Amino acid sequence: xxxxxxxxxxxxxxxxxxxxxxxxxxxxxxxxxxxxxxxxxxxxxxxxxxxxxxxxxxxxxxxxxxxxxxxxxxxxxxxxxxxxxxxxxxxxxxxxxxxxxxxxxxxxxxxxxxxxxxxxxxxxxxxxxxxxxxxxxxxxxxxxxxxxxxxxxxxxxxxxxxxxxxxxxxxxxxxxxxxxxxxxxxxxxxxxxxxxxxxxxxxxxxxxxxxxxxxxxxxxxxxxxxxxxxxxxxxxxxxxxxxxxxxxxxxxxxxxxxxxxxxxxxxxxxxxxxxxxxxxxxxxxxxxxxxxxxxxxxxxxxxxxxxxxxxxxxxxxxxxxxxxxxxxxxxxxxxxxxxxxxxxxxxxxxxxxxxxxxxxxxxxxxxxxxxxxxxxxxxxxxxxxxxxxxxxxxxxxxxxxxxxxxxxxxxxxxxxxxxxxxxxxxxxxxxxxxxxxxxxxxxxxxxxxxxxxxxxxxxxxxxxxxxxxxxxxxxxxxxxxxxxxxxxxxxxxxxxxxxxxxxxxxxxxxxxxxxxxxxxxxxxxxxxxxxxxxxxxxxxxxxxxxxxxxxxxxxxxxxxxxxxxxxxxxxxxxxxxxxxxxxxxxxxx
Numbered sequence: 001x002x003x004x005x006x007x008x009x010x011x012x013x014x015x016x017x018x019x020x021x022x023x024x025x026x027x028x029x030x031x032x033x034x035x036x037x038x039x040x041x042x043x044x045x046x047x048x049x050x051x052x053x054x055x056x057x058x059x060x061x062x063x064x065x066x067x068x069x070x071x072x073x074x075x076x077x078x079x080x081x082x083x084x085x086x087x088x089x090x091x092x093x094x095x096x097x098x099x100x101x102x103x104x105x106x107x108x109x110x111x112x113x114x115x116x117x118x119x120x121x122x123x124x125x126x127x128x129x130x131x132x133x134x135x136x137x138x139x140x141x142x143x144x145x146x147x148x149x150x151x152x153x154x155x156x157x158x159x160x161x162x163x164x165x166x167x168x169x170x171x172x173x174x175x176x177x178x179x180x181x182x183x184x185x186x187x188x189x190x191x192x193x194x195x196x197x198x199x200x201x202x203x204x205x206x207x208x209x210x211x212x213x214x215x216x217x218x219x220x221x222x223x224x225x226x227x228x229x230x231x232x233x234x235x236x237x238x239x240x241x242x243x244x245x246x247x248x249x250x251x252x253x254x255x256x257x258x259x260x261x262x263x264x265x266x267x268x269x270x271x272x273x274x275x276x277x278x279x280x281x282x283x284x285x286x287x288x289x290x291x292x293x294x295x296x297x298x299x300x301x302x303x304x305x306x307x308x309x310x311x312x313x314x315x316x317x318x319x320x321x322x323x324x325x326x327x328x329x330x331x332x333x334x335x336x337x338x339x340x341x342x343x344x345x346x347x348x349x350x351x352x353x354x355x356x357x358x359x360x361x362x363x364x365x366x367x368x369x370x371x372x373x374x375x376x377x378x379x380x381x382x383x384x385x386x387x388x389x390x391x392x393x394x395x396x397x398x399x400x401x402x403x404x405x406x407x408x409x410x411x412x413x414x415x416x417x418x419x420x421x422x423x424x425x426x427x428x429x430x431x432x433x434x435x436x437x438x439x440x441x442x443x444x445x446x447x448x449x450x451x452x453x454x455x456x457x458x459x460x461x462x463x464x465x466x467x468x469x470x471x472x473x474x475x476x477x478x479x480x481x482x483x484x485x486x487x488x489x490x491x492x493x494x495x496x497x498x499x500x501x502x503x504x505x506x507x508x509x510x511x512x513x514x515x516x517x518x519x520x521x522x523x524x525x526x527x528x529x530x531x532x533x534x535x536x537x538x539x540x541x542x543x544x545x546x547x548x549x550x551x552x553x554x555x556x557x558x559x560x561x562x563x564x565x566x567x568x569x570x571x572x573x574x575x576x577x578x579x580x581x582x583x584x585x586x587x588x589x
Contacts (some may be wrong), residue, residue, distance in 0.1 A: 001144075003047045003254065005459060007062050009144045011300045014059070019107035022140060024055040027116040030190050031272045032566060035362075036206045037312070039116070040557060041141040048077045054096055055083070058103060065096055068463035069373040072506065078081040089463070097128040102171055103385060104132055109381045111135035114275035118270075118547060119289075122275050129250045136275045152229070154204035156212055156236045160472065163202055163400060165304025168243045169295065171198050176220055178293045184267040187293060189216040191272045193335060193474040194294035199225070199245065201236060202473060209475050210398055213404070215253040215277075222246060226253040254280040259421050261285070269295070283478045301494045305472045306518055307345035309402035309536055315355075316404040317538045317566065318573045319348040323393075324410055325581035327385070331412045336385045338377035339363045341393070349397045359396035359403050359476040368509030370409070373464055373502070388413035390423070390545070392510050394500075398473050402498070405476050405498055406537050407514035411544045420504045422546060423511050423545035428454035429501035431555045433466075433483075435532055437522050442527035444487030451483065451501050467497040470516050493531065513541060540566045540585035548589060560588045 001009065014022055022424050024046075028039035032285055034051065042048070042055050050073055054067035064085040066074050073083050087093050094102065104110060110129060114122075114136030125134060142148070161167055175198065179187055189195055192211040196202055199425045203212035214227035224246045232240070232247065240247060247254065257277065260266060262284030271294040281287065301309070323345045329338040342362035346434075365375040371390035385391060391412060396405035409423065429451045436450050444467075451466045467483030470476055481489040483497055491497070500514030515537035522532040540563050548556065567586035574582055 001146075003083070005145060006059060006081055010057055010140055011059060011249055014057070014111070017135070017138070018109055019111045019135065019138070020104045021056060021110045021119070022138070023096070023110065023112040024057070024141065024276045025112070025117060025121070026051065026053050028213070029115045029120070029276075030192050030215075031274065032192065032206065033475065034206050034209050036151060036213070038151045041113075041116070043144070044077065044084050044100060044141060044145055047081055048074050048083070049376075050074060050077075052384070053150055056096060056099070057320050061103070061369045063099065068402070072372045076276075077099065097125065098418060100129060100132075103408065104129075104253050107133065107568050108142055108392045109135055111138040111140075113139040113278070115139070117275050119270040119273045119275060120276045122278075123270065129156075129275075129344055136279075138268065146490060148449045150215070151228075151581060152205045153230055156203045157230050157233075158236060158239055159202055160198045160234045161200070162509075163304070163308055163402075164472065165302035168200050168227075168245075171200075172223060172243075174297060175218065175293050179218075179220065180514070182267055182288060182290075182293075183265060184288055185264040186219050186266040186269040188266060188273060188277070189218070189258065189292055189294055190274065190277060191292055191295065192251065193373060193478070194272075194292050194298065194469060195225070195473075196474060197227070197298040198294050199240065201240075203231060204357075205231075208358055210356060210473055211262045211475070214250070217253065217256050219244075222255055226256070230566060235530050253277065253281070255510065257281050258540050261436075262324060267293070268323065271419070273304070283392050292329065298474075298493055299469055299478060300492065301496055303516065304535075305402065305528060306494060306496075309404075309472070309516075311520075312397075312399040312402035312404055313353075313538055314569060315352050315399055315401070316349070317570050319345070319352070319397075319576060320408070320539045321570055321585075322348050322578050324408070324585075326576045327391070327410075328387075328412060328581070329577075331385050331387045334384060334386055337382040338366055339379060339382040340383065341385060342395075344376055345393070345395055350492075352399065353402040356398040356400065356473065359398050361403060363407075364391065364393035366573075367509060368507050370512075371504040371506050371508065372385065373504060383419050385412065390415065390419060390509055392512055392513060394514065396476055400473070403470055403473055403476055404537070404566055405470055405514065405516055406539060407500055407512045408539060408542065409511045409545075410542045415545055419509050419511075420545050420547050421550070422460075422505065423553070425455055425458055425460060426501050426503050427541070427546060427559070428513045428555060429466075430515075433499050434515075434517070434535065435554055435558060437530045437532050438491075440531055441490035442479055442523075443490050444483045445485055447483045447491065448485050448487070451499070456505065462502045464502070467499045470496050470498060478539050479543075493519050493521055496536070497533075500534065533564070538569045538589065539568045540582065542585070543587070543589045547587065553573065556589070560566075564588070
């Protein structure tokens with residue numbers, strides 16, 4: 001079936017139960033950001049391949065909501081389908097709730113699959129839909145998706161304490177201390193990355209995310225893991241059981257929750273708990289809502305993790321220098337395209353013995369394709385790379401020592417004056433955070449303003465977050481903290497974040513520069529504690545597009561010192577043309 005035929009089939013099923021509107025979020029039973037192929041239901045029904053968006057099908061309309069990162073991509077992929085693009089955040093465009101309020105009658109039925117819809121999302125709907133009926137036991141996509149991909153069966157493995165710095169028992173003890181402070185008898189965890197963090201295990205259930213689809217229920221004296229038991233080797237099972245973790249089948253979570261008596265209180269995260277899970281809790285059990293305790297634990301890295309991530313970035317830096325050295329030679333021949341380039345980078349990273357997998361699909365956008373924020377080259381239509389203009393490469397990997405995420409925009413030849421100006425503005429935005437000193441517990445919204453000030457002064461802006469937390473061999477996007485215009489989470493020591501401002505000119509060029517950094521103490525005085533960002537990433541920043549007259553003394557000094565440090569850290573591992581390329585890239589300006 002093509003997309004429009006799928007819509008027709010969905011409407012037939014909706015009609016059987018008089019459903020007026022059916023919502024298909026980008027989600028799985030764990031409300032994960034990245035999904036196993038089996039759970040890509042929104043992609044199946046729309047044809048839109050971006051990682052964020054919500055689809056809605058009514059008897060008359062088919063709509064897709066997504067954010068500014070994907071506007072250009074969605075317009076291309078929705079072409080020739082019935083789906084219309086609803087641009088989130090654009091003035092005059094209805095939200096999902098506004099649209100439903102205007103187009104579904106007072107007692108109409110709005111349906112969705114409760115196993116892939118969060119408690120937070122349900123609460124938001126119920127508060128805005130008045131007398132309309134919300135139906136959460138409907139999984140129509142499963143009924144129309146023939147040849148659906150199967151869920152993975154790869155085995156789990158154990159992360160050694162030498163990499164993470166804290167044992168399973170130590171983490172559970174810390175978590176239980178917080179549970180007692182919150183007066184909770186149980187905590188439910190539905191986030192696979194949190195579970196893998198707590199248990200110091202990893203898996204291969206989701207591409208680019210070494211996690212295991214699972215649930216945990218933890219009390220003051222027990223820890224229950226609900227998982228497909230076929231994924232556990234004898235070694236992993238023995239390890240878990242020796243640490244007092246009880247193992248159950250994946251669907252046993254509903255029974256375990258049902259067995260909690262009414263005198264108890266359970267703590268859960270409404271953003272990472274699905275409606276079906278929530279409904280399985282007895283009505284007389286007290287429920288406390290908030291961010292998973294485990295999420296708040298893992299966002300502050302141990303000193304061991306920080307030191308290991310530094311090692312991972314040296315490995316990554318070596319691969320990237322070899323890659324850009326190779327790319328600039330190949331660009332002169334006209335024999336390369338964006339897809340070949342992304343495959344080459346993957347191959348170079350995988351040469352390291354501690355490499356696990358890429359941490360997300362490589363973004364390699366040449367010239368105007370770089371203006372598509374999350375552009376991923378495809379087998380057909382991949383642009384030929386030549387010795388002119390700029391290429392943006394955003395990529396990363398999981399190593400045993402940690403996870404990387406880095407973007408470089410590199411000049412391959414002659415640039416326009418506008419391209420140089422825009423590049424230098426993005427660089428100034430990037431440098432503003434690395435030069436900043438900020439009070440302990442400063443929130444992400446204030447840091448975002450730091451970064452955007454140089455662009456705002458020039459009357460320009462970008463519409464994605466300036467930075468996100470990065471997991472440790474887990475998900476590359478890790479919350480709750482973000483450097484973004486509506487983020488109120490506080491930044492404290494040993495939190496990690498990407499710093500990645502950008503500028504995107506449709507049909508012309510796109511620029512982004514990204515390092516990962518961690519928060520470290522700068523100084524303390526009578527006004528309080530002050531922090532700063534310390535870089536983890538070491539890959540030269542291209543200085544060829546820089547208009548030096550636009551940089552102040554501090555900015556120029558930081559840039560030169562950084563590139564000098566890149567040479568010192570990476571040169572012992574390179575030779576020949578790659579070493580010469582590094583030397584030239586790190587030349588002082």
